[in-house]
Amino acid sequence: MAMRVIGLMSGTSYDAVDAAAADLRVEGDTLHLTPLGMISQVYGERLRAEIAAALPPAHTTLETVCRLDSRIGQAFAEAADRADRELCGGRADLVASHGQTVFHWTENGRVHGTLQIGGAAWIAERTGLPVVSDFRSADVAAGGQGAPLVGMVDVMWLRDRPGCPVALNLGGIANITVSGGARAPYAYDTGPGNALIDAAARYLTHGRCAIDEHGAMAARGRVSRPLLDRLLDEPYYARPAPKTTGKELFHLPYLLAASAGLEPLEADDILATVTALTAHTVAAAVRDCGGTEVVASGGGTCNPTLMRMLRAELTGVPVRTSDELGVPAEAKEAYAFAVLGFLTAHGLAGTLPACTGARHASVLGSITPGAGPLRLPPPVDGGAPVRLRVAGRP
Incomplete structure (x- = not known):
């Protein structure tokens, strides 16, 4: 039919x-x-x-x-x-x-x-x-x-690819589907995708920018290790899969609370840091499952700074977009x-x-x-x- x-x-x-x-x-x-x-x-x-x-x-x-x-x-x-x-x-x-x-x-x-x-x-x-x-x-x-x-669609789609392919969606929240490897297929939200990036861009530009267009602000900035370490202390990351999250957790007040008491940062440095957070948490999830390739989709694939950071975190693991497999990344x-x-x-x-x-x-x-x-x-x-x-x- x-x-x-x-x-x-x-x-x-x-x-x-x-x-x-x-x-x-x-x-x-x-x-x-x-x-x-x-x-x-x-x-x-x-x-x-x-x-x-x-x-x-x-x-x-x-x-x-x-x-x-x-x-x-x-x-x-x-x-x-x-x-x-x-x-x-x-x-x-x-x-x-x-x-x-x-x-x-x-x-x-x-x-x-x-x-x-x-x-x-x-x-x-x-x-x-x-x-x-x-x-x-x-x-x-x-x-x-x-x-x-x-998850089910990803497993059907990537079933016959060699190794342990990982489907990655970089939306407001990032999620992965692991369709091969040593354990049964599984999927979960890794943490923020664009959520904190968008929230920071809107706040730091006083509403002039809804997003960090093409990752330009993050590209100009430097990652703050103290802020990144504080963000990485979030207990969600240590919970076992399957797990899900959303903007109920990762929102602007969350970022402001994490920044409290730290040395004030330039706007570009904040954007660089929250972009690095997404790249780091996604890469950690890929390494944890032994991923042999990443097939990425979602709006985050249009952010070259995020994609560059992700590829730098995953040296030796090909990171491609779903366009290469016939499915437009944004669709x-x-x-x-x-x-x-x-x-x-x-x-x-x-x-x-x-x-x-x-x-x-x-x-x-x-x-x-x-x-x-x-x-x-x-x-x-x-x-x-x-x-x-x-x-x-x-």
């Missing part, structure tokens, strides 16, 4: 909705993905400011959450509609929406709940297509971390959720318990019908696929 699926993703940087379209079909034990392209629907400044004001450690109201759920849903709906028209010729079969994460409830290493907003009904109404959403809740209910959900997560939506529509599990820590694998998400009757495809002959092959790649 072939389907044309649009995957929607907005990460913890909450700057835009990425919509990636793909043709997906199963042959034997292999799921074949043909990328059709990606569009990015930038959040308006007002909406982005409202999201920022509602996220931890700020306090918010149910009224604000309700308003954001609708406004984000409308932004996702516009992105899906554009993707259907511009990438699929109006012939998409399904939309898979991750939504916008606004809270990930963790205590003592266990996840008790997770909240992604952006009402699926807005997407279904705008496009007329069925929508799979709320992907994370089923895994959390089964005792899992609910993240990183791309990789959106394509991953297109795959997860395809699996859900076919009644197939979208998690690996070894990657999330759940008691069992789960079929993910809830399905919102589109304009017509909801008709799910028949089961896949021969069971669930175990490999993912991207068109144009061997």
Whole structure:
């Protein structure tokens, strides 16, 4: 059974909705993905400011959450509609929406709940297509971390590569999937990706810059060893996998508290230090698993200073972007959720318990019908696929 699926993703940087379209079909034990392209629907400044004001450690109201759920849903709906028209010729079969994460409830290493907003009904109404959403809740209910959900897709994708390949996502939070080596596949959040970099850039430029564009500030700065050492004392890094984190922990007040009492630093030096923190913690995770190559994706791959620092930390381990394997680095997560939506529509599990820590694998998400009757495809002959092959790649 072939389907044309649009995957929607907005990460913890909450700057835009990425919509990636793909043709997906199963042959034997292999799921074949043909990328059709990606569009990015930038959040308006007002909406982005409202999201920022509602996220931890700020306090918010149910009224604000309700308003954001609708406004984000409308932004996702516009992105899906554009993707259907511009990438699929109006012939998409399904939309898979991750939504916008606004809270990930963790205590003592266990996840008790997770909240992604952006009402699926807005997407279904705008496009007329069925929508799979709320992907994370089923895994959390089964005792899992609910993240990183791309683990199963990464394992399928990198299964036949030699050695111990590591898939790395450099979003607001960095996460890895280890798909080979001596132990079963596993995945976890390594710590901040762009979260502290973005927070510092916004604060130190008084809001003029939302990010450290091309890592320019960090490139001019010098790493402060006292601040870096203090940041590396964070207990999260010593916890065993699987584990997840978010901006509930890694935010501006966290960075300011870590800086308290230290010699004042120039803005460029602070950016260099938090960029080095991301590179160091990711590299430590790769070394710990015996990784033989890193396949990176996410917005952080557009930061040459971060990538240079990461390669310097991992001398002898190739660090390449997912573009080299046929998946655009900035669209990789959106394509991953297109795959997860395809699996859900076919009644197939979208998690690996070894990657999330759940008691069992789960079929993910809830399905919102589109304009017509909801008709799910028949089961896949021969069971669930175990490999993912991207068109144009061997």
